[in-house]
Amino acid sequence: xxxxxxxxxxxxxxxxxxxxxxxxxxxxxxxxxxxxxxxxxxxxxxxxxxxxxxxxxxxxxxxxxxxxxxxxxxxxxxxxxxxxxxxxxxxxxxxxxxxxxxxxxxxxxxxxxxxxxxxxxxxxxxxxxxxxx
Numbered sequence: 001x002x003x004x005x006x007x008x009x010x011x012x013x014x015x016x017x018x019x020x021x022x023x024x025x026x027x028x029x030x031x032x033x034x035x036x037x038x039x040x041x042x043x044x045x046x047x048x049x050x051x052x053x054x055x056x057x058x059x060x061x062x063x064x065x066x067x068x069x070x071x072x073x074x075x076x077x078x079x080x081x082x083x084x085x086x087x088x089x090x091x092x093x094x095x096x097x098x099x100x101x102x103x104x105x106x107x108x109x110x111x112x113x114x115x116x117x118x119x120x121x122x123x124x125x126x127x128x129x130x131x132x133x
Contacts, residue, residue, distance in 0.1 A: 018051035
């Protein structure tokens, strides 16, 4: 697991988070997100669906670029945001530095959806220490 979460960039890591708030503002009839107050009050164990802009390269050539929606399980609150564990497999690409289980830093504006996975599932997958500070 990557122990140093930061706000990623395409150039450095092959991916970056997309603002769900901006997407919702651009298409309010078709792209709806939870209210801001709800996105600001996530707790450890909550699942946040985030929009990952992923660029696939082979050598110096971009062969694909698109936005994937993936779940991140909140592990801790931070100043103005969260740190969570990526709960999906993003695939493999030459330049992509993102794997299932990596820590991801995000803010409320990145949250497109919220879920509550069963605690038993999280303990089974990540261990009982997942909920320890």
